Amino acid sequence: MRHAHIEDRGRHADYQKAVARALAAGRTPPARYRVRWFDDAGNRRSWSLPTRRIAEAAASDLSRAREPITLNRLVDLWAAAKPEHYRRPLDRHVLPALGQAPVALISRVDILRVVNTLYAEAHLSPTTINRICATLRQVLASGVEHLLLPSNPADGIRIPVTRQPRKLPSRRIQFLSPAEHPQHH
Secondary structure, three states, X not given: OOOOEEEEOOOOHHHHHHHHHHHHOOOOOOOOEEEEEEOXXXXXXXXXXOOHHHXXXXXXXXXXXXXXXXXXXXXXXXXXXXXXXXXXXXXXXXXXXXXXXXXXXXXXXXXXXXXXXXXXXOOOOHHHHHHHHHHHHHXXXXXXXXXOOOOOXXXXXXXXXXXXXXXXXXXXXXXXXXXXXXXXX
């Protein structure tokens, strides 16, 4: 049985400086709570979490010898009762980037980074990206429901879909010379 210790870094001077630097740079500040434990090999490990409730849940899991749940594991649990086609876009586009991340540490910025990559590098349409986000939103909502994270970081993330005018099929237009025109014969 592991012993996990929860540390509230809110009053630490180093933490307060890190928060100030992050806010000044427009970044998300570091998580306030830190859970510390020794792994099975005797190495000291730590995990920073945003709320005390999540830190307590993580410490409880660690005390029962369970590692914090990753997005891969949450998708496994969520997709167990779903058809395979629900999981496929996540396996292909989201889990390579975020699968190993503990779900409590996934932020809106992380999801937006993946969305921007899908749009810019994978050249997926906004509609396809929105469908992937909707599936990810469902997975993370199940995490909120099971108290694995305080809120759903995917809520409200959408790519605006602009309607492109339909292109008519391109047909080759052939012009006849006056000599070829049937009325001139």
